[in-house]
Amino acid sequence: MxxxxxxxxxxxxxxxxxxxxxxxxxxxxxxxxxxxxxxxxxxxxxxxxxxxxxxxxxxxxxxxxxxxxxxxxxAQQYDSSFKVRGFLPSLHLNLADVHRRLGNTGLARDQLAAAGESVHQLPDDSYGEMIRSGIDSVSQALDAGSTQRLAAHP
The missing domain is CATH 1.25.40 (Serine Threonine Protein Phosphatase 5, Tetratricopeptide repeat)
Structure with a gap:
C-alpha cells in the first residue's frame, strides 16, 4: 500500500x-x-x-x-474502520459518471441508483458529503443531458 x-x-x-x-x-x-x-x-x-x-x-x-x-x-487489515459497503457508493458513482460522459444514460442512471441505495452506509463526514454531493452533481448533469467532465470530478 x-x-x-x-x-x-x-x-x-x-x-x-x-x-x-x-x-x-x-x-x-x-x-x-x-x-x-x-x-x-x-x-x-x-x-x-x-x-x-x-x-x-x-x-x-x-x-x-x-x-x-x-x-x-x-479491508480492515489495512484500516480497522473500513467496511466494503462503504466503498460501494463511490464505486457506483464513478461508474455513473463515466457512463454519463459516454452517453450511456440508462447505465448511468442504473449506477446512480445503486450509489443512492448504498449512500446511507457513508459516514457523516467530509468524505460522505463529497460522495453525496457527487451523486447530486452527476444526477443534475444527467438531467441536463451533459456528457462533459464535471468541474468537481466524483
Missing part, C-alpha cells in the same frame, strides 16, 4: 503518466486474481489517471468487480 500511496501522490501532483505507469506496474504484479483489496484500490485510482473515458470505464468496472470479492475482514 505504500507504493500505491506514493503513486497516488504523484498523480495528485500532476505527474499523471508517472503515476499511471507506477500503478499499472503494481497491477501487473498483483494481477486479476490477486488480493481483492489491492485490486479494488489500484483499479479505483487507475481509473482516474486514464486518458480516455473508455479506459476509465474499464478500470472503474474492475474496481467494482474487485469490491465484490472483498470482505470487511480483509
Amino acid at each position: 505504500g507504493a500505491v500511496t506514493a503513486a497516488v501522490v504523484l498523480g495528485q501532483s500532476g505527474q499523471r503518466a508517472q503515476a499511471r505507469d507506477a500503478l499499472t506496474a503494481l497491477w501487473g504484479r498483483i494481477g486479476v486474481a490477486g488480493d481483492a483489496f489491492h485490486r479494488c484500490v489500484l483499479a479505483h485510482y487507475l481509473a482516474d489517471l486514464q486518458d480516455t473515458v473508455e479506459a476509465e470505464l474499464h478500470w472503474d468496472e474492475r474496481a467494482l468487480a474487485a469490491a465484490t470479492d472483498l470482505s470487511d475482514e480483509r
Whole structure:
C-alpha cells in the first residue's frame, strides 16, 4: 500500500503518466486474481489517471468487480474502520459518471441508483458529503443531458 500511496501522490501532483505507469506496474504484479483489496484500490485510482473515458470505464468496472470479492475482514487489515459497503457508493458513482460522459444514460442512471441505495452506509463526514454531493452533481448533469467532465470530478 505504500507504493500505491506514493503513486497516488504523484498523480495528485500532476505527474499523471508517472503515476499511471507506477500503478499499472503494481497491477501487473498483483494481477486479476490477486488480493481483492489491492485490486479494488489500484483499479479505483487507475481509473482516474486514464486518458480516455473508455479506459476509465474499464478500470472503474474492475474496481467494482474487485469490491465484490472483498470482505470487511480483509479491508480492515489495512484500516480497522473500513467496511466494503462503504466503498460501494463511490464505486457506483464513478461508474455513473463515466457512463454519463459516454452517453450511456440508462447505465448511468442504473449506477446512480445503486450509489443512492448504498449512500446511507457513508459516514457523516467530509468524505460522505463529497460522495453525496457527487451523486447530486452527476444526477443534475444527467438531467441536463451533459456528457462533459464535471468541474468537481466524483
